[in-house]
Amino acid sequence: MAILKIARMGHPVLRTKAEPIPDPTAPEIAALARDMIETMIDADGAGLAAPQVHVPLRIVIFQAPATRSDPGLTDEERFEASAPLTVLVNPHIEVLEPAHEGGWEGCLSVPGLRGYVERPAHIRYSGYTLEGVRLERTARGFHARVVQHECDHLEGILYPQRMQDLSKLIFTSEVKHWLEGER
Secondary structure, three states: OOOOOOOOOOOHHHHOOOEOOOOOOOHHHHHHHHHHHHHHHHOOOOEEEHHHHOOOEOEEEEEEOOOOOOOOOOHHHHHOOOEEEEEEEEEEEEEOOOOEEEEEEEEOOEEEEEEEEEEEOEEEEEEEOOOOOEEEEEEEHHHHHHHHHHHHHHOOOOHHHHOOOHHHEEEHHHHHHHHHHHO
């Protein structure tokens, strides 16, 4: 296994639509997933998409632990933040409710910054495991947010492109001040 180099905002691989993976069970896809997991854990991330490690393929990994101590999470997002470590090949997202909710997002490809992004609050996602088994789940809160964020990478989209108000793009070190001002 290896820690992979993470592409940063501005690199062309992050603006390119990723290619479908013809065989989720291929040994090279399993090796990529292992390296992505190790990279995500090393970088203290909640998710990672293959384009972020310079591989333009449709594979994402994510986890939404209920104990995540992110100061930008609302109480509702903490409550809904339960997704095990998941590897998803060729993912698809379906919005189940039109309502959106906002939340603070960060990204390993946009280090040091956070942005307030509105996303659909209730989704269904599907794709394939590394064993080639179809996986389908519904998600809300942080779980839904992290899945949508990672799948955006597969379309060449970074979270600042989803922001409606760029005055809410701030340095991570300033999130606590922003949250204090909201109270």
